[in-house]
Each structure stands twice: as C-alpha cells, then as structure tokens.
Amino acid sequence: MGRLAQIGRRLAQAIRKLGSVVLFLLTMLQAMPYALRRPRLVTVQIHNAGVLSLVIIMTSGFFVGMVVGLQGYDAFSRLRQEDLLGAAAALSLIKELGPVVTALLFAGRAGTALTAEIGLMKATDQLSAMEVMAIDPMGRIVAPRFLGGLIAVPFLTAIFNSVGILGAYFVGVQLMGVDNGAFWSQMQEYVDSGDIREGIIKSLAFGGAASLVAVFEGYTADRTAEGVGLATTRTVVVTSVLVLILDYMITSFLL
Amino acid sequence: MIEIDDLRFSIAGRRIFDGLNLRIASGTVTAIMGPSGTGKTTLLRMITGQLRPGSGSVRVDGREVPALDRAGLYDLRRHIGMLFQNSALLTDDTVFDNVAFPLREHTRLPERLIRTVVLTKLHAVGLRGAARLMPSELSGGMARRVALARAMALDPDLLLYDEPFAGLDPISLGMILRLIKVNNDVLGVTSVVVSHDVEQISRIADYCYVVSGGRVIGEGTPEQLRHSDSALIQQFMSGAADGPVPFHYPASPYRDELLGGRS
Amino acid sequence: MESTPARELGAGMFILLGFASLFFLATQTTNVESYVNDKGYTVTARFEDVAGLKERAPVTMAGVTIGRVERISFDPKALNAVVSMRISPEFDEIPDDSDAAILTAGLLGSKYVGIGPGGSETYLKNNSQIQLTQSAIVLENIIGKLLFKLGMENDSSKPAE
Ligand SMILES: Nc1ncnc2c1ncn2[C@@H]1O[C@H](COP(=O)(O)OP(=O)(O)O)[C@@H](O)[C@H]1O
Ligand SMILES: [Mg+2]
Numbered sequence: 213m214g215r216l217a218q219i220g221r222r223l224a225q226a227i228r229k230l231g232s233v234v235l236f237l238l239t240m241l242q243a244m245p246y247a248l249r250r251p252r253l254v255t256v257q258i259h260n261a262g263v264l265s266l267v268i269i270m271t272s273g274f275f276v277g278m279v280v281g282l283q284g285y286d287a288f289s290r291l292r293q294e295d296l297l298g299a300a301a302a303l304s305l306i307k308e309l310g311p312v313v314t315a316l317l318f319a320g321r322a323g324t325a326l327t328a329e330i331g332l333m334k335a336t337d338q339l340s341a342m343e344v345m346a347i348d349p350m351g352r353i354v355a356p357r358f359l360g361g362l363i364a365v366p367f368l369t370a371i372f373n374s375v376g377i378l379g380a381y382f383v384g385v386q387l388m389g390v391d392n393g394a395f396w397s398q399m400q401e402y403v404d405s406g407d408i409r410e411g412i413i414k415s416l417a418f419g420g421a422a423s424l425v426a427v428f429e430g431y432t433a434d435r436t437a438e439g440v441g442l443a444t445t446r447t448v449v450v451t452s453v454l455v456l457i458l459d460y461m462i463t464s465f466l467l
Numbered sequence: 468m469i470e471i472d473d474l475r476f477s478i479a480g481r482r483i484f485d486g487l488n489l490r491i492a493s494g495t496v497t498a499i500m501g502p503s504g505t506g507k508t509t510l511l512r513m514i515t516g517q518l519r520p521g522s523g524s525v526r527v528d529g530r531e532v533p534a535l536d537r538a539g540l541y542d543l544r545r546h547i548g549m550l551f552q553n554s555a556l557l558t559d560d561t562v563f564d565n566v567a568f569p570l571r572e573h574t575r576l577p578e579r580l581i582r583t584v585v586l587t588k589l590h591a592v593g594l595r596g597a598a599r600l601m602p603s604e605l606s607g608g609m610a611r612r613v614a615l616a617r618a619m620a621l622d623p624d625l626l627l628y629d630e631p632f633a634g635l636d637p638i639s640l641g642m643i644l645r646l647i648k649v650n651n652d653v654l655g656v657t658s659v660v661v662s663h664d665v666e667q668i669s670r671i672a673d674y675c676y677v678v679s680g681g682r683v684i685g686e687g688t689p690e691q692l693r694h695s696d697s698a699l700i701q702q703f704m705s706g707a708a709d710g711p712v713p714f715h716y717p718a719s720p721y722r723d724e725l726l727g728g729r730s
Numbered sequence: 731m732e733s734t735p736a737r738e739l740g741a742g743m744f745i746l747l748g749f750a751s752l753f754f755l756a757t758q759t760t761n762v763e764s765y766v767n768d769k770g771y772t773v774t775a776r777f778e779d780v781a782g783l784k785e786r787a788p789v790t791m792a793g794v795t796i797g798r799v800e801r802i803s804f805d806p807k808a809l810n811a812v813v814s815m816r817i818s819p820e821f822d823e824i825p826d827d828s829d830a831a832i833l834t835a836g837l838l839g840s841k842y843v844g845i846g847p848g849g850s851e852t853y854l855k856n857n858s859q860i861q862l863t864q865s866a867i868v869l870e871n872i873i874g875k876l877l878f879k880l881g882m883e884n885d886s887s888k889p890a891e
Contacts, residue, residue, distance in 0.1 A: 213828075250586075256734060259741035266744065302759045344515050345569045346544040367748025374751040377759065396758065403760040449562035 236428050239350055240358060246351030247359060253352070257360025261322045263425075265368055268321050269314060273372035276309055277379025284380065285388045294388075298395035299402035301380035306403065306411045310373040312459055317416035318365055319451035323426035326357050327447040330430025339431075354431060358423045365419025366412060375409065410466050412457065417458055421443035422451045468493040468625060468657045469514060471691045472522035476509070484520070485681030491674075496651050496658040498672035498689075500665065500703065501679050508552070508663040510678070511627050515547055515661070516540045527625070545573060548618030548656075549627040554610040556602040562589070562613050563598040588616040592646060601646055608639025615646055624648060633665050640667065647671055656658045665704050669693075677703060768820045773857035775830040779865040780811040782841040783832055785822065789815045789843045796821040799843060817854070825850040829862035842868060867875060868869075 213336045233250050247253060289295050332352060339349040377399075384390040424446050433443035469491040483506040486633040491497045499507055513525050514519040516532045525532045530543060556565050566585045570576060574703065577585070588597040592612040602610060611631065618626060629641050648671050650656045662668045668675070669689035677685040677700055685692060685700040693704055702710030717725070755756035780802060789797040803811050817824070827848030832841055845860075854860070 227745075252734065252738070256737045258744065262744040262748075263740040268746075273856045306755065306759065315499050316735040326695065333558075336553055336558075337551045338557055340512075340517065341549070341551055341555035343517055344544055344549045345572070345617075346541040347569070364744070367745065367751070370751035370755060377755075384733045401788075402786075405756075405760055408755055408760060414766050440878055 232432070233424070233428055234320075236431065237424060240355055243351035243355050244359075245350055247355035248445040250356070253356035254359045254363070254413075257356045257455060258364050259323070259360075261318070261357075261360045262364035262368060264325075265318060265364070266371070268317055269368050269372050270375050272317055273310075273311065273375035274379040276313060276372075276380075277305065277376030277381075278383045280304055280309070280376065281380035281383030281388075285384055285390065286353035294384075294390045295394035296382045296402075297380070297390050298377075298397075298399035299385070302377055302399045302403050303407060305373045305376045305380075306407050307324045307414075308459070308463075310369050311378060311418055312412035312413055312455060314372045314415065315422050315455045316452055318361070318368060318419070319422050319426070319448050319455075322361060322364070323422050323447045323451055324444045326361065326423070327430040327433070327438055327444045330354065330357070330427060331433035331443050334431065334433060335435040335437070335440060339435040354427050358427050361423030362416070362419045365422065368416040369411065369418075378443050379392065381411060390458065413466070414459065415463050418455050419463060421454050425451045425454065469659070470524070470526040471513075471719045472508075472524045474513070474525065475511075476506075476513070476518070476523075478509075479522055482681055484523075487682050489524070489676050489680070489683055489686070491659060492658065493657050494655050495673040496647065496650070496660060496671050498668040498675040499659065499661045500663055500668065500675060500677050502663065502703075505678050508629055511549065511659070511661060513631055514627065515544060515549060516637060522715065534705075535651070545621060546624045547627065548621070548623035548625070550611065550615050550618050550628045550629060550631055552633060553616040554602075554607075556605075556610055556614055556617070558602050560601070560602075562594065562600050562605070565613060566617045566620055567604065569617065573621060584620065589613075590617055591619070592616045592651075593642065606639070608635050608642065611643060612646070613638070615643070619650065619653070622654075623656065625657045625659070628662075629657065630662055632662055632664045644671060665706065679703075707715060714727065732788070742786050768790040770817050770853075771813050771822075772800065772816050772858060773856075774812055774814045775860040775863050776805070776810045777830075777832060777863050777865045778810050778842075779868065780832060781811060781866045781868050782834075783813065783843070783866065786840070787840065787842045789817065789845065790867055791821070791845045791847065796824075796845070808830065813843065822853065822855075822856045826852050826854050826858055827855070827862070828860060828861045829864065830860045831864035834867065 241295045281297065284297045284300045285305075286295055288300070330339075333349075333353065339353065342352060343348045381395060383407060385392050385395050429443040429450070430440075433439045469489075471487060471489050474484045474487040476482075487510075489499075491625065491663065500509055509518060513520055515531065516526060516535060519533045522628055527543060528546070530539070532540075534596065535543060548564055556562075563585055563666065566588055567581050569579050570584060574581075582730040586595055586598065589598055591614055594609060594612055594616065597605065597609065599611070599641065602613070605613065626647075628647065632640050635643065644667060647660065651658050651671075660668060661674065672689055675686065675689055675692055676683050679699065685695055687695070692700055695701060695704070706716050783799065783802060785802060787799045788795040789799060797815050799813060801814045801882055802817045803812050804810075805816075813830075824845065825848040827850040828844045829848065831844050831846065833844045834841055848862075
C-alpha cells in the first residue's frame, strides 16, 4: 500500500516536471523574438557552444573513427569483404555514432557550462536584477543560449563525422592496407542522401533536447552552490538518457 | 509613493506576511528594519512585482502592482532602481558595460551619449577610473557602488536598497551612506533602505518601520523609536543579546538535557 | 574573457568549418547520382533467379553505371523475379532488344545488372520490359553440375576399361 502510494507520488512528480519543462519551453519561445532581434547575442553563444567544444569533438571523432576502422576491418576481413570498410564506417558514423556521441559530449562540455552559468547568475541575483531593470532574462540570457546550442550541435556533428571518417580511413587504408579506391567508392556506393538527412534530423533533435535540458536545469536550479552543482549533474544524466530514447524513436520512425 | 495594506503572503507553507501595513512618502528615506529572515527582501520583491502577494494591496505611484500585466510591470520598473544585497553585476561584462546595460536596452541613445551618461554615473560613485575593470576585479564595496551607478542609470524615481551596508568596511560603508543621502537630497529620489544596521540607518532615515513576525511592530522617526516603550523595539534598537527575542532557541531545560543521558 | 568581436570571428569560423564538413559528407561519402534518383525512366526485366541482387545495385552498360535497381519483386503467377531499374535520363537511346544479365563483381563480389546492347532502331522508354535475360550464376549450382558431370564421365569411362 505504502509502496503503491510512493510510486504514485513519483509518477505525479515526473508528470509535474514534464509540465514545467513544457511551460518553460513555451515561455522561452515567447521570448524568442527578443533574441532574434539581437543576433549578436546568439553569435556569441554559438561561439561558446561550438568553438569551445571543437577540440573535444575533433579528438573524440578521430578516435571513434579509428576504433570503427579497426573493428570494421577485423569483422570484414573475416568475411573477405575489406572493401566494404569505408561504407560501414561512414554509415555507422553518419547515422548513429556521430549524432549520439556528439550530443553526449556536448552535454558534458557545453551543457554543463550552460547550466552552471545560468544557475550561478540566478544564485547571484543577476537574473532578478535584469527583471527589475525591466529586461526579460528569458529573452536576454536563456533564449540565445538555447539557440546557440541548437545551431552548434548539427555542425559539431558534421565535423565529428568528417573527422571520424578520416580516422577510419587512417586505420583502414593507411595502417591495414584496405584499397584506397575501394574504401571511397564503396562508401559512395552505399551511403545516400537519405542517410545524411537522417543524421541531420537526429543532430537537430539532440541539439534541441540537450540545449533545452541545460538551460532548464540552470534556470530552475536552487539558489545555492549545492543546487547549481546538482543541476549540472542532472543536465548530463537527463540529456544522456533523453538522447538515447530519442535516438531509438527517430530511428524507428525513419527506417 | 508606496502604500501597502493588509499584505498577506506565504511561501513553501511558511507565513511570511500576516497583515502588513506601511506607507512610504515621496522624497523621503525610509528604513525597513527587522531580524534576518523576516521577509524584508521578499517585501522589496513585492514592490517590484517579482512576487505576487497572497492577498492585500501593494500600490506604487498609484498603480496596483499585483494587478499589472507584463507590459505594465516593465513600464513601472523603468522608474525603479534596485541595489541588490550581493550587487548582482553581470559577471561577463565590464564595469562600463554593466552601467550601460539598462541604457542600451531601454533607450536609443547613440553610443557617444551612452558613454557620457555612464561616465557621469560612475563619476558620481567615484569609480570612473574603474570603467574597464571586470566585476571579479572589484572589492565588495566597489561592486556595490557600481551596482548603485547601474541602478541610477535611468534616473529612477524610486531606489530600493537591500542591505546596502552588509559586509562593508567602515570606509566603503561611509561612501554608500553618503551616496544614499546625496541621491535623496540632490536628486529627490524616494529611497527605501532595508537594513538591520540600526546605528547606520538612523543617521540617514527620515522614517523607520520595524518588521517582525509578518507585521509592523513599530514605526516612527529614529528618535521616536529609540525612546519607544516596546521592549521588543528597545532590544532591537540597542542590540541586546537577550530580551523578548530570547538568546536561546526554544529547548528543553538545560539541566534535564545534560542529565538526561544518564538517568 | 574574450571580446565580443573575437568571439564573433570564432563563431564565423566555426560555422564555416561546419559547412565544409557538411560539404565533405555530401560529396565524398555519397554518390551524387542518388540525388537524382527520381529522375530518368523505369524499365523492368524478368529473371528466373536473382540470387544476391540487392536494391540500389548498379545497372551498367559496357561497365559504366547508367542506373540503379529500384525494386525486386516476385511474380507469383509466372514464378519469376521482376526487377525494376531506374535509368538516368541521359541514357535514352538504349535499343529495345538489348539483353539484361545479372553479373558478379569478381568471384565472390556483389551482384549487379549488366545490359548488353541490341541492334534495334527503337529505344527503351518508361515502363518498357527487357525481354532477353540471363539469370544470376549461382556458384553452388555450377559446382554441383560440374561434380555431377565429372561423376558421369568417371562412371562411363569405367566399363570401357
Ligand atoms: N523561494 C523560497 N522558498 C522558500 N522559502 C523562501 C523562499 N524565499 C524566501 N523564503 C523564506 O522567506 C523568509 C524571508 O526571506 P527574506 O525576504 O530573504 O528575508 P530577509 O531579507 O528579511 O532576511 C526566509 O525565512 C526564507 O527562508
Ligand atoms: Mg534579505
């Protein structure tokens, strides 16, 4: 009986949280015109979300690509189909690994920074001060950061994919001796524009989700050092789970 | 300027205001005093419309604040400046940009004119030379003066100060005190100063309210309050450790508790 | 903290790099041909056996890819496989008596369709059917036949001894 009541309470809590996220999103959309009239604010956030994540994205992309090249080579050489390595690496990067890993890295690098920044601004009354100055922090602070993330993630994903394919090329062709021409021609043979479209749709959805979670957690953090710390952790956890769930849903819709 | 009638408000199940009444006249310096946690900051947030009361009326400049819509609130706030307890400067912007912030948002002044206004305001608080510094490079007192310059940027009619003396060295404290006085005397700004520093506030306040337990328990000029016959106000004004507000948090008798473990 | 102009420059370079990557993905990893998938015309051919042929496999003529396999279906009445192929629009003068064969790239490689030119003056057009076809060569069958034949030869040579 007590257990049932507890589950009920948890469920009610989760539904309330979902509701507050939706409400938050609507409020933010209302404040969008303000942000869009100040592209400079968004540009700075694209810099913060994109440029500052570049090193980790490129490094990770290259190594993920190399691993894909190595594993792919191992599997295909058992089948005597080494020529398919390029196609397999490109497909797995473009359709799955690129969008998912980029979103997870983004949550860890830029998402946590966004949450901490907004949470700290709240804790130090900077957001309140703006309200008193008759400036909506949703438009001035939250919306540009959301847009910055939303725009940066698809580009980061494209960069991750390209570097990853080069990583697979490096291992497959340079180290393992897969035929250079076969690597690229088989890739072009099997990857089509639909695969790339799928990757872009995913990265847009993941970028939106990751950015929304990050700014929401920051904006609703407790006004204490501990509250901001907890919110940062939640950003990573919630984004990771959300991205994996979304990934399954989008894949099943698009396949 | 400000009329608050029968204000009631609860947050997270706790009653903060329980029938609070007060009046603040235009052009005066009014002090609001009271122990920590009585809701002084909350009261200021009601005046700026950031919080809505449970019931009762908050009128600023004749406008019923809780009834204002977003546009009305924003219009009202353009005439209000507020100095936050922890300054609340934008950490990513220079001192100059912090003071310029409300001007750039709310006016279409050319950058040259904004520069003039900002430097004037910074000069008034004695920090024109610090215009290029970042907030992290300022001392607490300097940060509060910059925040004051920012609060004054749009020449407000009403300035709200939340604990302006807390945590300041005597020199910085003297500067802030003087700035509040000058703003009031020279510019005719109505000032509301929240503080529990009785000694300092008595030097500049025209009128004081003592708030405790969700209502006003005493009011008058600093002189009147000092001679109040209420024991609670006496304790508060003189800073006695024990009195109607007991030194000891409610507890079981000392003797019983110490011996309790053995018996 | 960097200045706003510096960050704007950074953001601009980031976007450029992002577009360059997208361009790389769009041109290097995928065949531009697949963008014009809905252009051109469709022809069909019936095969007894298409074993191993996949959708999107190339359709070639003299070794040059002129189109792709669009759909492979089974005709339950005729009991054979119907392969529809989309041919790029620029190859619009293929004689209608050409033949189609399912070929293998290398000994064990992937299957594709090879068109052998006929001599007719009229050309294949949308929804034409290629009449002359040659099915996939299934290695197991060939080896099976080979072994069977060898066995027969051995059997017939014995009594002669
Ligand atoms: N968001 C909130 N949630 C729960 N309690 C709050 C919140 N904001 C303020 N309080 C409580 O309201 C009381 C009054 O707070 P405040 O106005 O900051 O007091 P003061 O400024 O007089 O020290 C405090 O006891 C505080 O714990
Ligand atoms: Mg306070």
